[in-house]
Amino acid sequence: MKKLVIILWLFMTVGGFSQTPKTNPISEDEVLASTTGSTFLTSFMEEGELYLNIPREVLENPMLFIRYDYRKAYKYIQVLWSLEGDKVLLKHPRVRSSAGIILPVRHHKALKDNILAMFPLEKDMCKQGDLCINITSLVMDNIIEWTKGFTETLVPQLSLLQGSKDFHNEVVIKTRRGLMFEGSRVSFPVFFGLAALPEKLMKGRNYDYRMGFFNEDRSGIDNGEPKNSVANIARWRLEKKHKDRKLSVPVKPITFVIPPDVPEQWRPYVRAGIEEWLPAFESAGFEDAIVVKETDSLSEWEAHSIHTSYVDWGDSKYLRGFDESGGTVSHIIDFRTGEILKSDIYLGASVENVTDRYFIRCAPLDKRAQSLPFPQELTGRLFQRIAAHEAGHAFGLFDSNYGEFAYPVEKMSDIQWLKTMGHTPSVMNYSRENSIAQPADSVPPELLIQKVGPMDRYQIQWGYTEFPEEMSEQEEDFALERIMGMQDSIPWFRFNQSQAEVFGPATANEVVDTNNPVQSTKLALKNLERVICLMPTVVKDQKDIRRLENLYGRLLEHWKDHMLYVTSLLGGYDIRYKPISTPGKMFTPIPLAMQEEAMDFLHANALNPPQWLVAPEFLPKLEYSTFPDKMVEFQQRSVDELLRTRRFKRFEYMETLEGFEGTLEWYLSELQQGLFRELYEGSPKVGRIRQEIQSYYIDRAIMAVHQNAHHTYAEMKAFDYTAYSKGLLMAQLVKLRGDIRSKLKKEKDSDARGHWEHCLARLDSL
Structure with a gap:
């Protein structure tokens, strides 16, 4: 037991804030593996119809059926193919979770499985040993309840089947789907995917309401209530390459692709935001756990592949009448274990949005923010914060309240504290920038912006620390409980889930959350008064009042x-x-x-x-x-x-x-x-x-x-x-x-x- 405590202590003491950015150019071959040598579904088009070859070895094996559409939350269900007589059935079965529970079929307790579609064999087109079916109707005509209550109204005359592409253990299908949308007939790009699940199950980690991880269903199982349900948390499969080392590179790092859609001047900041999490993974024993690659090209096929996790810059920021403030993340997760298989980061905020928000909070504290436009370095740093926040979601953490109502208010102007701890414990909090330091405090502007903090390292340590294979389940539970026990003595390690009501200062948003809300707000109001005085100056060159x-x-x-x-x-x-x-x-x-x-x-x-x-x-x-x-x-x-x-x-x-x-x-x-x-x-x-x-x-x-x-x-x-x-x-x-x-x-x-x-x-x- 003493040895175990020492091991845990070593895990806890590893980490820091700084990390030298690395340049990792990417080739197309690295984005996706070749299809050579794989035994999986293959597809082909003939006379405008889409056919699928199904090797008999694939029958009854679970896989994912995925839908990518204009919404940023991907829809996917676990399915399997069955042969009954001369028909092939696509079934949506119950899922047995390694956490020790069965996930029902779309909340229908009576169903052991649901038949999504049934196809006759195309015997004239079958390869030797394979089954061939025409799945055109599956992707063009079927309305599937992807999520509870999901439905849509098809407009078939606006639908188009545009092709398919086979990758390693995956088929990707491209369509235009005619739909009634807000009273209009529209044709949306919709991709579908059929992807193999890992043969070797990742070892799950039990969900615990005291930590801020999604469960395998991502949408949440406890509705913000402080209780545990039987579930796995959502996390990537990270395994040490060198089991005997305190710090080891993983067998397979978490990899993100920055495509050419991200403007060149912002790419270093997006990369830096994701890489802010490197020290957090070091606290869990992993060195170089994250790889960020830039590519000169990323096809839409690759972007919609389960093998690629990429940064979506989002074009709505350029459309008239649209303005988003942040971003989001889309996950694809193995329901059986909680393993994250794909996680795309969407960055939708516009330059004007991020600069306006920073001006309101920090203009009196940062001279760079007292004229428009901001210098590239400052705007880029604001994009870096958004990228860091969204990367936290990509690693399995959700929006909630991390260590709030804990930091002493007097520390918000303490430069040494801010360098080490930040002005909020977590980049996942909606605390935004430090708006309560005063001009006389002379806080360096780089310390005003939210960053990956001690709470984030603590969360990753609990969620990703790999324990020795010989350790018993009871010993592992004890080790994890010891990590959670740090909340007893360190208040900024305490977590609470956002609820339907704001019932205490630890559940508030959009402000710097300290242990003295009244004093914090008094300081913030002083800066707001200064901002009011700066407003006419900062907009003096504008041609209208907008x-x-x-x-x-x-x-x-x-x-x-x-x-x-x-x-x-x-x-x-x-x-x-x-x-x-x-x-x-x-x-x-x-x-x-x-x-x-x-x-x-x-x-x-x-x-x-x-x-x-x-x-x-x-x-x-x-x-x-x-x-x-x-x-x-x-x-x-x-x-x-x-x-x-x-x-x-x-x-x-x-x-x-x-x-x-x-x-x-x-x-x-x-x-x-x-x-x-x-x-x-x-x-x-x-x-x-x-x-x-x-x-x-x-x-x-x-x-x-x-x-x-x-x-x-x-x-x-x-x-x-x-x-x-x-x-x-x-x-x-x-x-x-x-x-x-x-x-x-x-x-x-x-x-x-x-x-x-x-x-x-x-x-x-x-």
Whole structure:
């Protein structure tokens, strides 16, 4: 056991941040293996029909049937060919997972298999020993339920069979598929693939909700709940070439191809983003685990082959009316083991999109961002961050919350900390750039941008460490549990899955997540005020107001995200996933002192935003009316957040815990008192926006009190207010009605009398 601990320690201590980029030109022969010597399906076209030769050895062997279309998520199912009499059947069977469970046929428990298609033998065309069938109808006419509920309406007269190509253990088929799409008749390029699965199964690794890996079905099995289901995680097959070494090259590295579609000036940054993960794999014992190759040509056949994982630059960024902010990843995974067989990285963000977002967050901290266009080095580094994030998905990690609400806020300006740890533990977080360092901190601009961090190395270490073959399953489980046990003492190694609600600061997005959300947001707002001042200068050469309008809109969105971040403290929890045998709570309420600070902050900022934000000097250049008023929209959405049923239910539960008695009544009282502070402070005037928000609060609160019970089943009552909450809210509204009446009696000449009379009329409907 002592030896095992030493081995684990060596694994944990390997790694770093820097890696010298390598140039790996690629030839066409390297992209795909030759078909020579393979015993698999082969295809041919004759008189416009597509035929398939099926060697008898292939019958009953599982393989993948894949569909590549305009959507970036590939569709695939495990199939097998069967011979029954003089017909060949294509079946979709249940899949036996090495995790010890059976994956059902499209969620139909009663089916052991499903027949997707049936073909008569083409005896005149059969090679010796092979079976030949015409599969034209399979790819042209069949509607297959690739995913649960999937369907489509075919337009046959717009469909076209364009050919096929055979690769090693794979057939790729090219079509144009006529479809009804959003009311129009369109013809989309659709490729199909039939690919062999590995004969030797990869050793699976059990899914664990405390780590951020997809399972073999990728879409998720636990819906964000902190529990374990029987499944394998999704990961590449990495095996040490030299088993006796602490660091070894893999037998087969993870390889990505950068095609010529990626503009030449951005290729080094895309490569660097993927290669940022090299030290993470070193923490799992693998040296040079990733190979990135550039190629002068990548045919559409090769791009749609299971043997090629490539970077798709995406052309929608160049289309009028389309603008994407990031990217995505498409996986093909062996359902039996979780082995990732293909993973394509899609980079869809435009130059304008990435530069605008960086300007909003970091312009006061980086002089390069104070004029447009940005220098190539800065824009490239922003593309590198996106590539690094998407590469994390390619390695099996999904979007969620990695080590958030953990970093000390004071470290966000500590240059040494930022060099070693970054401003967020993981490049997989939606933290974006460091927007809370201050100009006086003189943080080097290269440290402002998100990068692969300690949490990423930790995740890869757990997911990819290879254990000796002689190690028993129990010993391996113990070793993996020891790695997960590091979460007990290192808070930024803690993971939680994104849920339907933001119920604590560790579940928020789009902000730098520290252990002090209020202080973080105060620092971010200082920079946002500086950005407002920089806006007229940065767009001075623009011929119209579009860029300024976009920048101001993005700034308001970023302000809103920070307000939601602080709001998450109210009725919020700190999250620490742990086994049932481990002492302590999984969900610990945020201390009341922090919640009180958050409430005061929101009243001063979210519900009464500063003039520099609401009415900057350049605003008359953009508008001539109070319609549309984005600030009112965001404040009304803030009221909705504060009155959300899920938040009430969290407060209700907190009241059952020692030290949190009466918190919902306190919360409602503080919320209403702050919203109507002019009423209680004797202010004779109420601003236009404040009147709008106060009226909106009354309407929403009355709706809540009058809401009928919509559901009976507990699982369906997420949006139903409880009788207890309605009673407390009713008491607050009755009090408000009495306070407004008192004010009107005392101050008959108030400038806001009409507003208070209107509020009273609404409250009288109670």
